[in-house]
Amino acid sequence: MTQNLVLGIDIGGSGIKGAVVDLTTGQLVGERLRIETPAESTPQNVAGVVGEIVNAFADQIGDGPIGLTIPAVVTHGRTRSAANIDPSWIDAPAQQIFEQALGRGVVLVNDADAAGFAEVKFGAAKDNPGLVIVTTLGTGIGSAMIYRGMLIPNSELGHLEIDGYDAEKRAAASIRTKEGLSYDEYVPRLQRYYETVEMLFWPDLLVVGGGVSKKADKFLPKLKLKTPIVAATLKNEAGIIGAAFLAVEGAA
Ligand code: BGC
Secondary structure (H helix, E strand, C coil), X not given: CCCCEEEEEEECCCEEEEEEEECCCCEEEEEEEEEECCCCCCHHHHHHHHHHHHHHHHHHCCCCCEEEEECCCEECCEECCCCCCCHHHXXXXXXXXXXXXXXXXXXXEXXXXXXXXXXXXXXXXXXXXXXXXXXXXXXXXXXXXXXXXXXXXXXXXXXXXXXCEECHHXXXXXXXXXXXXXXXXXXXXXXXXXXXXXXXHCCCEEEEECHHHHHHHHCHHHCXXXXXXXXXCCHHHHHHHHHHHHHHHCCC
């Protein structure tokens, strides 16, 4: 048992996944545990499931805080938004709810911030010395901005208004599926999205994460941008790894 082993838990719309992360290597130690997200995904119900995951790994970790992700803006331990989760998270004292339910310290961060931070530490943007923007294309669009290794939390670039739309309502991976778009039909939406992000923020590197990044060869080569754009490499472990790191390196 050492300080280098930290539990990261990624709370998503369909599953809550946890694993112990070795902070010296960024690798998961052993298997992930995944439990379905409760149908009524209120803070109390989710805290119950998180408690089951913590119990399963309790003998492998120390007394320090664990890292948790949530698909919401998080400031000072409070969840401030709920774009694709139960509305009861809005303005909930989420960190306090988790700490009371678990009887231990918790660092709570936005899901895309955790995934993006992990990509800079160990994945597609490892050691990038400039401004990296990681976007996750899933049910919504999440984003992480990392400048010289420092996370600028809660960037929420999935909610840029582009051509009169909330960007994630046009360009999230879930919208491609819902509207039955082929990748060729989806590419112009991604092009419009990423060229807007590029024009506003001028990153040194764009990273595309989320489940759809497994199919990156179907759309990334077709995007015409000034900025290099690459697929994330940590796949569905990025949130867990980032959460564990941020538990130690500081909360949003
Ligand atoms: C939310 C973000 C979240 C992203 C990915 C967006 O709708 O506003 O907070 O990071 O979805 O889950």
